[in-house]
Amino acid sequence: MAMLAAVMLAVAGCACLSLAMDRHRRQACPERPRAGRGLRLGLRALGGILLTVSLLACVQQMNSAVGVTARFGLLTVGACTVATALSYLPCAIPRLAATAVTIAACDAAWSVLRGGSVG
Incomplete structure (x- = not known):
């Protein structure tokens, strides 16, 4: 995966984690402000998985020390993107994640199609 995939996975992971919180869910989905326990747990798990895959993509593309450091930078980009979207376009968060x-x-x-591996 290129760095683009790692950045997008970080953005999607942060978006899922923000939608798992009641406050941000009320902002993003005013027509469905309450999420059930199962949905919240599912969003947390999905966010964690996406962030972990983002970490694996960075570590696989670079060595472990540089990959972890780059991942923290990408995590910052993802969190800032979601925070900005929550401020200005909160209803777009689910579409942003998708x-x-x-x-x-x-x-x-x-x-994969151009002959490389996923990593």
Whole structure:
């Protein structure tokens, strides 16, 4: 995966974690302000998985020390993107997460199609 996929996975992970919180969910989805316990746990788990895959992509592309450091930078970019979206376009957070995962998947597929590996 290229760095684009790692950035998009970090954005999607941060978006899922923000939607797992009641306060941010009320901002992002005013028509459905309350999330059930299962949905909150699912969003937390999905956010954690996406952030872990982002870490693995960075470590696989670079060595472990540089990959972890780069991942913290990407995590900052993801958190700032979601925080800005929550301030200005809160209803777009679910679409932002879906778009970010789609772009990451397309980037991984493109990497495989051009003859490289996913990593």
